[in-house]
Amino acid sequence: MTDTLSRRNFLGASAAALAAGALPARLDAIEAPAVILRGASRPVAISSANSLAPVSKALELVLQGSDTLDAAVDGVKIQELDPKDNSVGYGGLPNEDGVVQLDASCMHGPTRRAGAVGALEGIKTPSEVAKLVLKYTNHIMLVGEGAKRFALSYGFKDEDLLTPESRQHWLTWRANRGPNDDWLDVPKGTEMVVRPTGTINLNVVNAAGDLSSVTTTSGLAWKISGRVGDSPIVGAGQYTDNDVGAAGSTGRGESNIMVCGGFLTVEHMRRGMSPTDACMETLKRTLHMTPDRLMGPDGRPKFDLTFYAVNKKGEFGAAGLFPARYAVASEGNPAAFKDCAYMFKRS
Numbered sequence: 001m002t003d004t005l006s007r008r009n010f011l012g013a014s015a016a017a018l019a020a021g022a023l024p025a026r027l028d029a030i031e032a033p034a035v036i037l038r039g040a041s042r043p044v045a046i047s048s049a050n051s052l053a054p055v056s057k058a059l060e061l062v063l064q065g066s067d068t069l070d071a072a073v074d075g076v077k078i079q080e081l082d083p084k085d086n087s088v089g090y091g092g093l094p095n096e097d098g099v100v101q102l103d104a105s106c107m108h109g110p111t112r113r114a115g116a117v118g119a120l121e122g123i124k125t126p127s128e129v130a131k132l133v134l135k136y137t138n139h140i141m142l143v144g145e146g147a148k149r150f151a152l153s154y155g156f157k158d159e160d161l162l163t164p165e166s167r168q169h170w171l172t173w174r175a176n177r178g179p180n181d182d183w184l185d186v187p188k189g190t191e192m193v194v195r196p197t198g199t200i201n202l203n204v205v206n207a208a209g210d211l212s213s214v215t216t217t218s219g220l221a222w223k224i225s226g227r228v229g230d231s232p233i234v235g236a237g238q239y240t241d242n243d244v245g246a247a248g249s250t251g252r253g254e255s256n257i258m259v260c261g262g263f264l265t266v267e268h269m270r271r272g273m274s275p276t277d278a279c280m281e282t283l284k285r286t287l288h289m290t291p292d293r294l295m296g297p298d299g300r301p302k303f304d305l306t307f308y309a310v311n312k313k314g315e316f317g318a319a320g321l322f323p324a325r326y327a328v329a330s331e332g333n334p335a336a337f338k339d340c341a342y343m344f345k346r347s
């Protein structure tokens with residue numbers, strides 16, 4: 001991060017190490033060792049399929065020398081502010097009461113810090129608020145009204161996050177919720193039959209091998225008020241270890257929480273797996289932890305989940321329970337879609 005706090009933090013850590021006799025005495029000599037990794041990695045930004053513009057932006061920023069977390073958050077902000085993306089931020093689909101509640105978390109590899117917000121209302125860019133929790137507090141997660149007050153104290157505006165389209169989707173869902181409720185059904189054919197879960201996970205590595213990750217979402221559409229998914233949970237929705245790699249997920253949050261999927265995927269990479277194999281291994285654990293009620297008669301899960309990962313060298317990959325695409329941009333390769341590895345064909 002390019003703020004003074006980060007620098008203060010770094011110098012504080014250096015001072016502690018100095019006291020322990022672990023580092024040379026001159027500060028200029030302390031800052032030098034990071035250079036030994038420069039050029040060792042291929043700069044990459046990898047994300048979910050709704051993030052072509054975000055990976056492009058994040059890569060552009062790290063190639064210009066931006067910090068990896070700043071780049072990742074500036075990337076996902078594009079979608080959070082886009083009213084047409086109904087999976088995140090402004091325009092995200094609301095809970096069962098018609099209220100948009102947003103979740104986000106992030107990790108900064110070089111400083112080993114994390115920040116998160118859950119069930120945040122009225123703020124278009126929860127990823128930025130999660131980054132502020134990381135940078136300016138001694139906490140990791142703020143939720144609900146407290147998270148909102150925290151955001152407002154930094155100058156964020158309290159805004160209506162429903163767009164005319166997302167409000168209409170919610171009204172349609174409410175009207176067709178059940179045969180015995182007091183709402184008159186809207187005409188056949190206008191029901192939203194699927195229950196969308198949209199999210200963005202974006203992971204970045206720069207040429208020095210420094211990593212960061214961010215995940216942001218409006219969560220499961222029509223969720224019970226107060227429901228928090230995997231996205232703001234550090235170790236589930238995303239995880240970064242600057243020695244190894246970064247990973248995160250999109251899809252059914254409850255299933256990911258059960259396996260701490262972001263963390264588990266990084267641990268698989270630590271043991272030498274490629275990013276794609278690591279994602280697949282985490283999916284196997286997910287299936288193992290899935291209760292029968294979430295499995296179809298054909299032996300396939302009734303939900304979807306996809307993991308995305310990059311390692312310190314800049315190798316990347318993704319795998320889903322079902323076929324999906326992901327977005328990736330790497331040095332010399334403009335943003336493009338690629339196919340995820342997958343476990344089951346769609347019926």
Ligand code: GLY
Nearest residue numbers: 219220229251253
């Ligand atoms: N993965 C997003 C959610 O379940 O909320």
